[in-house]
Amino acid sequence: xxxxxxxxxxxxxxxxxxxxxxxxxxxxxxxxxxxxxxxxxxxxxxxxxxxxxxxxxxxxxxxxxxxxxxxxxxxxxxxxxxxxxxxxxxxxxxxxxxxxxxxxxxxxxxxxxxxxxxxxxxxxxxxxxxxxxxxxxxxxxxxxxxxxxxxxxxxxxxxxxxxxxxxxxxxxxxxxxxxxxxxxxxxxxxxxxxxxxxxxxxxxxxxxxxxxxxxxxxxxxxxxxxxxxxxxxxxxxxxxxxxxxxxxxxxxxxxxxxxxxxxxxxxxxxxxxxxxxxxxxxxxxxxxxxxxxxxxxxxxxxxxxxxxxxxxxxxxxxxxxxxxxxxxxxxxxxxxxxxxxxxxxxxxxxxxxxxxxxxxxxxxxxxxxxxxxxxxxxxxxxxxxxxxxxxxxxxxxxxxxxxxxxxxxxxxxxxxxxxxxxxxxxxxxxxxxxxxxxxxxxxxxxxxxxxxxxxxxxxxxxxxxxxxxxxxxxxxxxxxxxxxxxxxxxxxxxxxxxxxxxxxxxxxxxxxxxxxxxxxxxxxxxxxxxxxxxxxxxxxxxxxxxxxxxxxxxxxxxxxxxxxxxxxxxxxxxxxxxxxxxxxxxxxxxxxxxxxxxxxxxxxxxxxxxx
Amino acid sequence: xxxxxxxxxxxxxxxxxxxxxxxxxxxxxxxxxxxxxxxxxxxxxxxxxxxxxxxxxxxxxxxxxxxxxxxxxxxxxxxxxxxxxxxxxxxxxxxxxxxxxxxxxxxxxxxxxxxxxxxxxxxxxxxxxxxxxxxxxxxxxxxxxxxxxxxxxxxxxxxxxxxxxxxxxxxxxxxxxxxxxxxxxxxxxxxxxxxxx
Numbered sequence: 001x002x003x004x005x006x007x008x009x010x011x012x013x014x015x016x017x018x019x020x021x022x023x024x025x026x027x028x029x030x031x032x033x034x035x036x037x038x039x040x041x042x043x044x045x046x047x048x049x050x051x052x053x054x055x056x057x058x059x060x061x062x063x064x065x066x067x068x069x070x071x072x073x074x075x076x077x078x079x080x081x082x083x084x085x086x087x088x089x090x091x092x093x094x095x096x097x098x099x100x101x102x103x104x105x106x107x108x109x110x111x112x113x114x115x116x117x118x119x120x121x122x123x124x125x126x127x128x129x130x131x132x133x134x135x136x137x138x139x140x141x142x143x144x145x146x147x148x149x150x151x152x153x154x155x156x157x158x159x160x161x162x163x164x165x166x167x168x169x170x171x172x173x174x175x176x177x178x179x180x181x182x183x184x185x186x187x188x189x190x191x192x193x194x195x196x197x198x199x200x201x202x203x204x205x206x207x208x209x210x211x212x213x214x215x216x217x218x219x220x221x222x223x224x225x226x227x228x229x230x231x232x233x234x235x236x237x238x239x240x241x242x243x244x245x246x247x248x249x250x251x252x253x254x255x256x257x258x259x260x261x262x263x264x265x266x267x268x269x270x271x272x273x274x275x276x277x278x279x280x281x282x283x284x285x286x287x288x289x290x291x292x293x294x295x296x297x298x299x300x301x302x303x304x305x306x307x308x309x310x311x312x313x314x315x316x317x318x319x320x321x322x323x324x325x326x327x328x329x330x331x332x333x334x335x336x337x338x339x340x341x342x343x344x345x346x347x348x349x350x351x352x353x354x355x356x357x358x359x360x361x362x363x364x365x366x367x368x369x370x371x372x373x374x375x376x377x378x379x380x381x382x383x384x385x386x387x388x389x390x391x392x393x394x395x396x397x398x399x400x401x402x403x404x405x406x407x408x409x410x411x412x413x414x415x416x417x418x419x420x421x422x423x424x425x426x427x428x429x430x431x432x433x434x435x436x437x438x439x440x441x442x443x444x445x446x447x448x449x450x451x452x453x454x455x456x457x458x459x460x461x462x463x464x465x466x467x468x469x470x471x472x473x474x475x476x477x478x479x480x481x482x483x484x485x486x487x488x489x490x491x492x493x494x495x496x497x498x499x500x501x502x503x504x505x506x507x508x509x510x511x512x513x514x515x516x517x518x519x520x521x522x523x524x525x526x527x528x529x530x531x532x533x534x535x536x537x538x539x540x541x542x543x544x545x546x547x548x549x550x551x552x553x554x555x556x557x558x559x560x561x562x563x564x565x566x567x568x569x570x571x572x573x574x575x576x577x578x579x580x581x582x583x584x585x586x587x588x589x590x591x592x593x594x595x596x597x598x599x600x601x602x603x604x605x606x607x608x609x610x611x
Numbered sequence: 612x613x614x615x616x617x618x619x620x621x622x623x624x625x626x627x628x629x630x631x632x633x634x635x636x637x638x639x640x641x642x643x644x645x646x647x648x649x650x651x652x653x654x655x656x657x658x659x660x661x662x663x664x665x666x667x668x669x670x671x672x673x674x675x676x677x678x679x680x681x682x683x684x685x686x687x688x689x690x691x692x693x694x695x696x697x698x699x700x701x702x703x704x705x706x707x708x709x710x711x712x713x714x715x716x717x718x719x720x721x722x723x724x725x726x727x728x729x730x731x732x733x734x735x736x737x738x739x740x741x742x743x744x745x746x747x748x749x750x751x752x753x754x755x756x757x758x759x760x761x762x763x764x765x766x767x768x769x770x771x772x773x774x775x776x777x778x779x780x781x782x783x784x785x786x787x788x789x790x791x792x793x794x795x796x797x798x799x800x801x802x803x804x805x806x807x808x
Contacts, residue, residue, distance in 0.1 A: 002794075003755035004725040009623045009671060010790050019669045019786040024627040030698045032640070250628045250636055250697055302639030302695070333642065334650070 017090035025251035026053035027087060029101035033247040033301065038103045042076035043186050045069050046100050046110040046147075050117075050125035051522070053081040053101075057247070058254035060261060060309055061116060061153065065174050067243030075182050078102050080113075082125040083132065085519050085526060091132060098132035107133030110147045111185060115166070117155020120499035121492065121522035123162060126151075127514040130165075137511050139167045139210050144193045148185070148200075152177075156207075157231060157278055158452040160216075160558035161499050163209035164507035167197060171205040171562060172231025173264075175240050181206070205232035207562070214504050215561035228563035231278070235604060237264060237285040242293055245300045257305035257338065258297045262290055262322070266311035267587050270368070271379045271578050272410065274451040275311055277571075278564045281601045282315075282588065287322045294326060298333040306330070306337045313339045314348045315588075323354065344382045349393040362401025362440070363394055369410060370420020376581045377412050379574075391428050395435040402428060402441055408470045408487065409448040409462030412579065418470060421445065422477040429483055443485040445474060447493030451500050453564045455574035458551040461497040463544070464490045491529040495521060497547035503558035509539045567596030612649040613681055615689075616713070616808050617705040618674040625699035626671045634660040636697060637677065644691035649680040661713045663796050664720070664765040669786055672793040674703065676807045678713045706808050716807060718799035719749060720765035724773065725757040725790040726783075732756065734782055735789075742776045744768070749804070757790075761804070765796060 009015060018024035047065060049056030056062065062079065069077040078100035083091060091098070098107045107113060107129070115126055127137055130149070136142050139149065151162060152170035159169045170177045180203055188196040201208035207229045215227070234240045246258065263284040266276045294306055306326075308316070316322065319339075326337055337355055342348040344365045352363060367382055369375045375382055394402055406421045425443050432439035447467040450456040462470070467490035478485045499506065512535035520526040536543045551557070553572060570593070577584060587593050592601070621628070628636070638648065638658045648658035659680035666672055693702050726735050736753055739745055739760065747768060750761035762768040770791040777783045798805045 002723065004757060004790065007671060007725075007790060007792060009626065010725075010727060012624060014624065015669075016787040018624065018627050024668055025629060025632070028624045028627050030623075030625050030628075032643075032695070032697045248639055250625070251632055256635075300643065302642035304639075304642065334647070 013094070013096050017087060017094065017096065020090055021086045022084065023054075023251070026081065026084070027101070028250065029104075031102075031247045031249050033245050034102045035245070036070045036076070038078075038105075039076055042074050043112070043182055043189075044105065044110040045075055045077045045112045045114060045182065046105075046107060047077065047079045048113050048115045048126075048129055049079070049081050050115055050122040050129060051082055051119075051520070052084055053249075054251065054253040056081045057249045058256075059116070059118070060259040061174070063243055063246050063259065064241065064261075065114075065178065066247065067245065068175060068178060068241045069182070071241065072179055072182055074186060076103075078105060078110075080107060080129060082122075082128055082520075088128060088132065088519070097134060098129060108135055108147065111189075112150055112182075113147045114150040114152065114170075116153040117151050117162070118153050119522055120155065120161075120496045121527075122520075123499060123510050124514045124518045124521055126162070126165065127511065128519060131514075138164055138507075140164070142167070142193065146193075148193075148196070150181075154274060154278060157562050157564050158500065158559045159207060159209065159562065160214065160504045161502050161506035161510065163214060163504045165510070167208065167210065168200055169207040169209075170232075171207060171229060172564075173234045174232075175234050176232045177203070177205050201226075205230065209504070212561070215558050216503055216556050227561040229561060230563040231565060233565070233600065234264070234283065235600075237261070237283050238289045242285075242289075244293070244296045246297060246303075248301050248303065255307060256303070257307045258294075258301055258303045259307050259309045260290055260293050260297070261285065261310060262308045262313060262316050263310045266315070268312060268315070268381065269379050269574070269584050269586060269593075271377070271455040271574055272368070272407065272448060272451075274454050277453050277566050279311065280565055280595065280597050281604060283604065284316060287318060287325060290322060291325055291329060295329050295332075298329065298335055304333065304335040306335060308337060308339055310341070312341050312343060314341075314343050314345075314351055319351065323351070344386050344390045346389055346393050349390055349397060353397045362403060362442075363399050364403040364405070365390065366405035367424060368405065368407055369413075369417060370406065370422070370424060371417045373581055374410060374413060374417045374420070376583050377578050378410055379578065379583050381583060381586070387424060388427070388431070391431045395432045395439065398435075400432070400436050400439040402432075402439075404428070404441065404443050406443065406445045407448040408445050408474070409467055409493075411448075411456060411459050415473075418474055419477070421474060425478070425483050425485070426480070429480055439482060441483045443474075443478075443483065445471065445485065445487040447471075447488055447490055449493055449497045449500055452557070452559045453562075453566060453571070455571045455578055457501070457557065457571065458553070458555075458575065460550045461494070461547045462490075463548050464494045467493060489524055489527070492521065492524070492527055494543070494547060495527075495529060495532055498543040501558070502541075502543075502546045505539070505541055509535050509541055512539055565595075565597045565600070567594075570595045613683060614708050615679045615681055615684060615705055616708040617677055617679065617702045618808055619672075619677060619700060619702045620674065621666070621672045621700055623671075623699040625697065627668045628700075629668055630662065630665045633662060633677070633700075634658070636700065637679070640695040640697075641679070641681075641692050643695040644688055646684055646688045646692060647682040649682055663713060663717050664769065666793060667769065667771055670770045670791050670793055674795045675793070676713060676717065676796055678708065704808060708808075713807075716798045717765055717796050719761055719763050719804055720769070720796045721750070721759065721761040721794045722770065722773065723757050723759055723790075723792040723794055725792075726788070727790055728788045730783055730788050732758075735777065738777060738780045738782050739773065742780070744773055744776055759794075763799070
């Protein structure tokens, strides 16, 4: 008969931890789609997402990179997510080291751990992962036996705050970089760490702070000539790697569907938007490739929803044709399609209306600012008329819930602009009442955080007090119980702003704050600014000087060693136009504005023509 | 529309995947295998699937029932379905069924209980025997270093019911000190235990 020995699961060191934590499914793994056999002799690469599983599993980048790495022979790939604080505690109590999620390999045994830097407030989670794997925090303290710590994603283009922690930053698109990087790692196996890093530092788009030095210091004169380091770029998405199988999570995740990236980059030119600057130029995947992937992935994953993903999916040229041609494929699998990131125009509403899946909930739009003047300043090409027409169209089509995203603390903002937010909410409600008895308007207001590589990179961020005051002001103006207004925690926006534009001195602060207990700073339930303020104080850093100060044109910026593609002169010109309230139209339908990528752009378009 | 009943097991760390996630996991595996569901009516149609009584996370199970409403199936589809499931979620047997809804047929469930850590079996046995669980039990035996118990109405008297008794009597601190495994679920017809398949 069966005895206790028949149930090997109870021998698993994780078992007891999992009986005690919330959402134990985060740590289980065992998802469908992880099918490459684990070969001990391979180069072991762990993709690390510095936040919880359900967020990490919704990130399209890891689906692409996991599949890309697995396609390289001699590379074995696994993933890890940051254990929530309850799990971290259980692991420490039982002295359990962090292991990868599928094959349960101790993290310290990997050759490479590759972090993605999607959001500044995940940086302490990187340290949690390193610490639970018994890997020293500082690049300079790691030896030949330790994994190489790689980091990519948008945060890698502003690497200074993590530059004493990360060994190698991968700048720009990962697709061209990872195969050559893995090849070099394999070829240099057994060589001393320093020599390996030296070889890696010569790869295009690799920034190795230990060897290259930093933007604002002159301590490595021999590497001056390699600055600025240019980001890598996929030229043609049709020939770029895209997964034909994906990891299908067992537990609910944020976006539970097949993500298909239909284009990369956006040239709308919103002046606050880092993604709109650092992913240029626009590169589209052809409808043929998208349709083929759709069929293949619906078949191989069993998901019944496809998300056509990009920074502004309605901008895809021929989106109507693509949707029309998708229909027979979707019908075959009884699946539907979603389009995230709707623009505020009638076309988007018509599109959404044609997609059955959007019918479920409400619609979300981002006017970003309350008045036409301020929308011109930020180059959000949305007019009062667009807003009215869009809202009218939304409610006329039967939707009863609308969510609107705004920002407070934008450059040149006045009280009138804040009142404009309330005014739009009221007008929305007025329009809604013309169609429905019951409707709901949700307003979400984020504190504006100036980001590197944008026209606002020189601008001061509002102080915590300013943002709190503005948030309270906005809340006090809402008297309709069918309008709800929520604003982001100003403390968190402040820290995000410091980490977004700080220099290499922040590495020590991040470590200090982590040691004091800072974890999951992006989550309101765990965030604690006090820990950070003590860390800043102890390291002798003034965070207000980083976040809330206006910079001069000639100030050396901590990210000057990184060439994200857009030129400094373009950014400054955009800043000047912004302060005058002049808009710059999208270069897809207007002249080239010489943003710095014109050479790449003309090469891409001539390629397309010759095809 | 045809109704297929399966018995499946949930083992290893997969036991920590919540019960409520299983319909989607089974459904996506079935779609990968080329099976077509009968969809529920209404605003957002979903594949029609009924699971047996909810099982808390952290309880391995050997033969849980679930009913699936397919447009049709054949042996080839079903075999492919089996191989398309995530590791440690396994379908062991299946058969076409008719009649009452699954939720009306799950009248009894059997469990194996093993103390973990330093907990002694006799005290676990004595505590359960003299509790409401002992009173209700349809079958109660000590064997192979553990307890085997069959309780009525798994919706109400599930693994949580047993663990709660042991915690209340201070035999164990929490779930980490006990192993509870659900071995089977059955119907009761005229007082005798009847298999679901």
